[in-house]
């Protein structure tokens with residue numbers, strides 16, 4: 010949560026910083042601010058509310074500074090207010106800091122600083138950071154060019170928790186310092202100028218060359234140089250990485266909202282994720298992986314661990330792993346997994362799924378699994394993200410930047426990648442040859458079938474118009490369709506604020522059917538030929554009780570039974586979520602639009618959840 014941006018160069022920093030924040034606003038949007046180094050010292054401009062409000066702050070246009078840091082906030086400690094907004098300064102206004110993350114021991118440090126004469130003006134955990142830097146700076150008797158860097162290093166040694174920090178000081182008008190631990194931060198290398206951001210898309214229009222910092226590494230940026238240091242301030246070398254995404258892929262390109270654009274990008278995202286890894290005639294290849302038949306045969310268990318939508322992709326992955334590879338597979342919510350003392354040893358493979366690669370609970374679960382001796386594999390959409398740097402192995406979805414808070418193309422790309430991973434395992438194990446062959450053929454046809462599926466947009470929009478004022482919506486499915494029901498219920502509540510719940514259709518009679526009353530909307534997904542009749546029977550039970558029904562199916566059902574039937578192309582049921590979820594993504598989108606809500610930035614949410 011929270012987005013940070015930094016600039017050091019020869020141009021006016023403030024418009025670059027605000028522009029960067031606007032692109033990062035999906036990470037948090039309850040307050041925003043910038044700090045620049047001006048001729049007469051540090052200038053701090055901030056307020057609660059959206060980033061665009063910064064344009065109205067008196068004096069913002071007069072800023073001349075060419076070095077600056079900036080922040081868009083998702084409140085953790087302290088309500089959204091001007092005082093709690095970043096950047097923060099120390100009492101002497103010598104150091105300014107923006108922070109993404111949570112300082113867990115801030116109470117203890119605040120007391121220490123208060124005892125040493127410091128005063129606090131906000132309720133944030135962050136305000137201790139500039140003051141602690143000031144404390145160490147003052148204590149240091151050496152007056153060399155690394156004095157500020159040493160103060161920052163000593164400060165970081167005292168901090169517990171997660172942080173991505175940018176620091177500027179009135180004592181050094183030509184440098185900026187950045188450091189990170191368990192929170193995202195990338196450094197963009199320009200020509201005579203350098204950039205900082207929480208993620209790559211926000212600064213893609215300036216550069217394609219990036220440096221990534223490991224935990225507790227420091228970077229000292231000047232206009233035409235970047236020096237890197239390890240935890241003890243020994244100089245280290247870093248390789249620049251070139252990113253292939255282009256700036257246009259992070260823009261709306263004529264769509265009203267990022268979410269709608271990202272829903273429509275799914276055929277391309279799936280095509281790119283399949284890439285050259287899969288072909289009908291050859292074995293599925295993952296150059297990044299070297300799992301042997303003996304290793305896979307010896308596995309007692311696979312864990313698929315993730316949060317939110319990524320966890321729902323994991324549920325589809327479980328069906329495929331168990332059926333194709335016959336390896337027991339469990340799906341865990343990362344925030345539960347990390348505290349439930351899971352049974353893990355060297356015969357366990359732990360797979361972590363995260364679009365952003367920065368989700369705090371997923372990273373913590375990964376670290377725990379490594380400590381317990383399991384091999385770890387990360388699935389992420391962001392090259393070089395924290396999770397991929399921690400894991401033993403990493404493979405990538407190639408969905409391109411996903412900006413809307415509600416995940417769409419990342420989910421379908423994760424499902425297709427998990428299907429290919431299951432195929433790779435099955436081929437290595439020499440299992441399920443016939444099923445694998447069929448599945449490969451179906452996967453290769455998915456981009457075309459997705460294009461076909463997207464044609465339901467107008468009918469879905471009309472159904473959305475009928476139900477947008479409802480208070481409750483229920484989603485039902487069996488088998489893999491139940492995983493899509495869960496994902497669709499999450500999507501609807503996230504962006505439309507309608508209460509939505511999902512149930513395995515067979516569970517209805519065991520309780521939830523008590524909630525069904527006249528006029529309520531029940532949406533069901535039916536793509537598994539073996540289960541379709543059973544689900545139809547369950548739906549008839551709710552129709553009898555007055556429910557309005559929408560059915561998403563690729564089977565021949567009696568359309569007269571239901572209010573609306575959306576027919577999607579047939580495919581192997583393992584990968585059917587990639588098609589069946591699409592009408593329901595569109596439904597959530599259009600309901601949110603009908604209600605006049607901010608689709609891309611729903612209330613209380615942030616794109617990447619980098620705190621516990």
Ligand code: M6R
Nearest residue numbers: 317318319363364365368415416
């Ligand atoms: O970046 P991640 O995939 O780790 O994010 C996990 C969840 O926070 C994310 O999927 C969330 O549930 C989305 N807002 C769902 O649309």
